[in-house]
Amino acid sequence: MLYVCPMEFDEAKNKFIQNWGRLGSSWGINKTMAQIHALLLISPNILSTEDIMEELKISRGNANMNIRALIDWGIVTKEYKAGERRDFFSAEKDIWEVGRRITQERQKREVEPVLRILNQLKTIEGKSEEEVAFKSAITDLEAFTTSLNGVVDKFVKSDEHWFYKSLLKFVK
Amino acid sequence: MLYVCPMEFDEAKNKFIQNWGRLGSSWGINKTMAQIHALLLISPNILSTEDIMEELKISRGNANMNIRALIDWGIVTKEYKAGERRDFFSAEKDIWEVGRRITQERQKREVEPVLRILNQLKTIEGKSEEEVAFKSAITDLEAFTTSLNGVVDKFVKSDEHWFYKSLLKFVK
DNA sequence: CTGAACTTTCAATTATTATTGAAACTTATT
DNA sequence: AATAAGTTTCAATAATAATTGAAAGTTCAG
Numbered sequence: 001m002l003y004v005c006p007m008e009f010d011e012a013k014n015k016f017i018q019n020w021g022r023l024g025s026s027w028g029i030n031k032t033m034a035q036i037h038a039l040l041l042i043s044p045n046i047l048s049t050e051d052i053m054e055e056l057k058i059s060r061g062n063a064n065m066n067i068r069a070l071i072d073w074g075i076v077t078k079e080y081k082a083g084e085r086r087d088f089f090s091a092e093k094d095i096w097e098v099g100r101r102i103t104q105e106r107q108k109r110e111v112e113p114v115l116r117i118l119n120q121l122k123t124i125e126g127k128s129e130e131e132v133a134f135k136s137a138i139t140d141l142e143a144f145t146t147s148l149n150g151v152v153d154k155f156v157k158s159d160e161h162w163f164y165k166s167l168l169k170f171v172k
Numbered sequence: 173m174l175y176v177c178p179m180e181f182d183e184a185k186n187k188f189i190q191n192w193g194r195l196g197s198s199w200g201i202n203k204t205m206a207q208i209h210a211l212l213l214i215s216p217n218i219l220s221t222e223d224i225m226e227e228l229k230i231s232r233g234n235a236n237m238n239i240r241a242l243i244d245w246g247i248v249t250k251e252y253k254a255g256e257r258r259d260f261f262s263a264e265k266d267i268w269e270v271g272r273r274i275t276q277e278r279q280k281r282e283v284e285p286v287l288r289i290l291n292q293l294k295t296i297e298g299k300s301e302e303e304v305a306f307k308s309a310i311t312d313l314e315a316f317t318t319s320l321n322g323v324v325d326k327f328v329k330s331d332e333h334w335f336y337k338s339l340l341k342f343v344k
Numbered sequence: 345c346t347g348a349a350c351t352t353t354c355a356a357t358t359a360t361t362a363t364t365g366a367a368a369c370t371t372a373t374t
Numbered sequence: 375a376a377t378a379a380g381t382t383t384c385a386a387t388a389a390t391a392a393t394t395g396a397a398a399g400t401t402c403a404g
Contacts, residue, residue: 007293019289027200064351086350110198110199113191121184133214134184137213137214141213232365
């Protein structure tokens with residue numbers, strides 16, 4: 001077993017935030033939004049907009065908009081602190097719940113519109129060779145998407161326990 | 173039941189290509205790449221670079237780069253036509269296979285690097301309150317990602333029949 | 345009602361990513 | 375070997391998306 005020099009905490013924290021941001025970008029979630037989420041996820045206490053601005057070195061407008069988006073997605077909540085007027089925020093700490101929420105939102109925003117379109121495109125007549133090929137591709141795609149939709153829906157509606165158990169069984 | 177006027181084929185084709193492109197964009201796949209894929213998916217015959225350029229009104233460079241990317245991803249193949257010197261292309265028509273390939277590539281390119289980083293960040297000492305919270309978040313995240321990785325891996329390695337059967341069982 | 349503390353908005357700017365097109369390169373034909 | 379047909383590359387440009395910051399909007403205490 002190789003000895004690995006333990007990292008400085010600040011270095012580790014930074015590395016995590018940066019990489020979570022990068023992952024977000026490649027999955028259609030804006031970088032800052034993912035970074036704010038990362039920061040809140042690892043913070044033991046609730047944070048104010050100022051705290052977030054300072055930690056991530058971003059502007060007030062940027063912080064505000066992305067915090068709001070996170071609240072919209074249901075993975076960050078506004079918190080109140082006794083004797084303090086400004087808002088504080090905290091992230092959902094249960095990562096399975098975070099996964100469910102993100103899945104649900106993206107499903108709703110991106111997959112469902114496409115499914116509606118596929119359904120509409122199915123009505124095309126299949127006369128020429130081109131039309132037959134088109135119809136067949138659309139039909140397959142719709143069946144595929146609907147299947148995945150089904151799994152995703154189960155996941156989203158499941159309580160963690162149920163899902164986790166099924167998942168284990170499934171993977172076996 | 174409402175009567176829906178059947179669409180013109182060209183209109184339908186266009187709508188499909190545009191929307192597949194949009195979906196691609198929001199899932200980290202570039203628009204043109206997704207559009208070329210859509211076009212090949214619904215074409216009964218193999219297409220040349222010129223055909224693709226013309227249909228999508230894109231430049232040669234753009235067409236070339238994105239066709240190559242699709243080949244890299246393993247969902248488009250170069251085809252040869254008797255008596256023709258230039259290259260032709262066709263897309264994998266089995267949509268489950270396409271799903272597996274895309275999943276595998278994104279897994280390899282995006283999820284695995286993050287998993288490596290999480291694994292490395294776990295070595296942090298948990299002394300201060302901050303460090304304990306960090307360690308706990310990282311540990312949870314790694315467990316979650318590893319679980320999902322497991323399902324994805326099964327999916328990628330499965331033959332369609334196996335996966336489809338399991339999926340049905342899973343969704344029930 | 346007034347002013348201070350705080351939040352939100354949005355036009356302008358900056359950063360990122362995709363696309364073009366012409367030149368360089370490769371391969372096949374005579 | 376010369377030419378033609380086809381392909382690839384990549385610096386320049388265009389399109390898209392994120393970010394800033396200052397002004398406008400809210401809310402609350404006195």
